[in-house]
Amino acid sequence: MNVKGKVHKYGNNVDTDVIIPARYLNTSDHKELASHCMEDIDRDFVKNVRPGDIIVGGDNFGCGSSREHAPIAIKASGVSCVIAATFARIFYRNAINIGLPILECTQASEEIQAGDEVSVDFDSGIITNLTRNETYQALPFPEFIREIIDKGGLLASIKQK
Amino acid sequence: MGMTMTQKILAEHAGLRSVKAGQLVKAHLDMTLANDITAPVSINEFERAGFSKVFDKSRIALVMDHFVPNKDIKAAQQCMQCRTFARKFDIDNFYDAGEMGIEHALLPEKGLVAPGEVIIGADSHTCTYGALGAFSTGVGSTDLAAGMATGQAWFKVPPALQFRLSGKLSKNVSGKDVILHIIGMTGVDGALYKSMEFTGDGVAELSMDDRLCISNMAIEAGGKNGIFPVDDVTREYVKNHGNREFKVFKADSDADYDKIYDIDLSSIKPTVAFPHLPENTRNVEEAGDVRIDQVVIGSCTNGRLSDMAVAAEIFRGRHIHPDVRTIIIPATQQIYKECIAKGYIDIFIDAGCVVSTPTCGPCLGGHMGILAEGERCVATTNRNFVGRMGHPDSEVYLAGPAVAASSAIAGKIAGPETI
Numbered sequence: 001m002n003v004k005g006k007v008h009k010y011g012n013n014v015d016t017d018v019i020i021p022a023r024y025l026n027t028s029d030h031k032e033l034a035s036h037c038m039e040d041i042d043r044d045f046v047k048n049v050r051p052g053d054i055i056v057g058g059d060n061f062g063c064g065s066s067r068e069h070a071p072i073a074i075k076a077s078g079v080s081c082v083i084a085a086t087f088a089r090i091f092y093r094n095a096i097n098i099g100l101p102i103l104e105c106t107q108a109s110e111e112i113q114a115g116d117e118v119s120v121d122f123d124s125g126i127i128t129n130l131t132r133n134e135t136y137q138a139l140p141f142p143e144f145i146r147e148i149i150d151k152g153g154l155l156a157s158i159k160q161k
Numbered sequence: 162m163g164m165t166m167t168q169k170i171l172a173e174h175a176g177l178r179s180v181k182a183g184q185l186v187k188a189h190l191d192m193t194l195a196n197d198i199t200a201p202v203s204i205n206e207f208e209r210a211g212f213s214k215v216f217d218k219s220r221i222a223l224v225m226d227h228f229v230p231n232k233d234i235k236a237a238q239q240c241m242q243c244r245t246f247a248r249k250f251d252i253d254n255f256y257d258a259g260e261m262g263i264e265h266a267l268l269p270e271k272g273l274v275a276p277g278e279v280i281i282g283a284d285s286h287t288c289t290y291g292a293l294g295a296f297s298t299g300v301g302s303t304d305l306a307a308g309m310a311t312g313q314a315w316f317k318v319p320p321a322l323q324f325r326l327s328g329k330l331s332k333n334v335s336g337k338d339v340i341l342h343i344i345g346m347t348g349v350d351g352a353l354y355k356s357m358e359f360t361g362d363g364v365a366e367l368s369m370d371d372r373l374c375i376s377n378m379a380i381e382a383g384g385k386n387g388i389f390p391v392d393d394v395t396r397e398y399v400k401n402h403g404n405r406e407f408k409v410f411k412a413d414s415d416a417d418y419d420k421i422y423d424i425d426l427s428s429i430k431p432t433v434a435f436p437h438l439p440e441n442t443r444n445v446e447e448a449g450d451v452r453i454d455q456v457v458i459g460s461c462t463n464g465r466l467s468d469m470a471v472a473a474e475i476f477r478g479r480h481i482h483p484d485v486r487t488i489i490i491p492a493t494q495q496i497y498k499e500c501i502a503k504g505y506i507d508i509f510i511d512a513g514c515v516v517s518t519p520t521c522g523p524c525l526g527g528h529m530g531i532l533a534e535g536e537r538c539v540a541t542t543n544r545n546f547v548g549r550m551g552h553p554d555s556e557v558y559l560a561g562p563a564v565a566a567s568s569a570i571a572g573k574i575a576g577p578e579t580i
Binding site: 158 | 185198199201202205206207209210211227228232233235236239283284285287299300301302303304306307310311315349350353354380383385438525526527544546547548549553
């Protein structure tokens with residue numbers, strides 16, 4: 001599976017409060033959550049994001065609350081993939097569980113810049129920066145996690161057993 | 162090689178004789194938990210997947226605590242969705258306004274969690290129950306839905322960090338100062354994917370309230386869980402709260418730890434975490450001149466009776482600074498009642514404070530004390546990210562109840578020694 005899009009770049013410790021502030025947690029509607037995605041770190045994100053775009057962060061992306069609304073907002077806003085140096089563990093689980101592709105790659109997270117056009121091949125884990133002509137190898141998923149993603153998320157994989 | 166306390170609990174619940182860090186296991190669950198903002202997402206997923214029953218109606222707790230009493234129409238709709246689900250599946254532990262407390266103060270109080278158990282909750286501060294010697298961790302709503310349906314969850318067995326505690330707490334220093342000090346050392350991802358195992362002679366010097374506070378903030382260091390050994394303090398607590406049977410797991414003496422931190426409790430001073438990360442700590446005496454607009458004393462971190470007692474002692478016979486709104490939130494109805502019986506509520510109100518029914522409220526910027534642009538709050542809560550308590554240009558300073566109460570009197574960040 002391949003995705004391609006423009007990069008929205010952020011730093012370390014992008015927490016779930018800035019991804020989806022609590023004042024919007026009185027809904028579980030995906031479209032509504034998407035309309036406030038990244039609001040407290042990047043007011044213009046919802047105006048600028050296009051389907052297929054990619055978020056690139058640094059260390060500890062998605063830290064803080066366990067709110068699944070965070071990866072939901074990101075996925076529903078059209079983002080096709082999140083690349084970070086490391087992910088906070090609850091966000092990591094949640095993203096996989098809802099089918100938001102995420103990849104860990106320190107070098108990619110450092111070198112890719114805002115606005116770059118990037119494509120990602122999930123089968124090989126290869127990240128290609130089309131703007132700067134660079135490629136990176138992300139850590140592959142553990143087999144168990146691959147299975148969940150291939151089956152379309154956690155509950156789908158349970159139901160099929 | 163031996164196993165850590167966390168590894169032993171996971172092994173037992175996965176039906177395995179032993180486990181190693183990095184191994185993937187499926188464990189059976191003793192309790193699953195969600196609240197009024199995370200349960201709706203779980204319920205949506207549960208119904209979408211077509212599950213027709215829950216695994217065990219006595220092992221699910223739904224606590225309406227974040228936006229309750231209902232803060233607006235949407236919040237009311239979410240609670241209604243939870244109530245409907247709870248009735249449909251006859252959930253034993255459904256706590257609504259009037260009966261509820263903040264979930265991580267309520268569950269231990271009601272004896273719903275016990276040593277040696279495996280607990281997941283759709284709330285990141287579910288790690289709180291590690292104080293009782295259980296493996297307890299936060300998950301997302303989909304994991305929780307899967308848990309409610311199957312009674313199981315998958316885990317990657319964590320490696321561990323050991324925090325060897327010695328000495329005893331000085332006056333005006335509590336569990337909150339200990340964990341802020343620790344997070345200041347590890348950073349907000351220093352414990353990422355790892356269990357935080359608290360050991361040493363210093364453990365016996367910590368009350369259960371202190372331990373609950375410390376375990377509560379394990380997630381702020383990125384930890385998977387934060388766990389204390391079971392001792393007489395634990396046994397006494399369990400005896401007085403549900404008195405259930407439980408199993409004790411002890412770390413092997415040859416268990417492996419990625420890193421060992423030696424912490425002398427006597428050296429810890431009242432600590433404040435400055436905006437906008439819990440790791441941004443300094444001693445209160447180094448805070449400088451920081452004028453504040455609000456103080457919050459409460460939350461799953463510090464809303465317990467001992468926290469209320471500390472605040473009451475400082476407020477007794479005094480009045481808060483005229484420029485500071487002070488909001489006090491006992492974490493459960495029982496704690497609230499004990500505060501009334503002990504005269505704390507009179508002290509709080511006479512001092513000019515707001516006293517609220519149990520709720521998470523302002524901690525996550527929900528309701529009951531939101532900050533305007535440029536305002537500053539000293540709070541006994543657990544996070545101070547940008548916009549955490551209101552306007553993105555507001556600031557939250559994390560501290561224990563002694564510093565919070567002292568700051569309310571001083572009108573700026575202050576420790577109890579200086580007021």
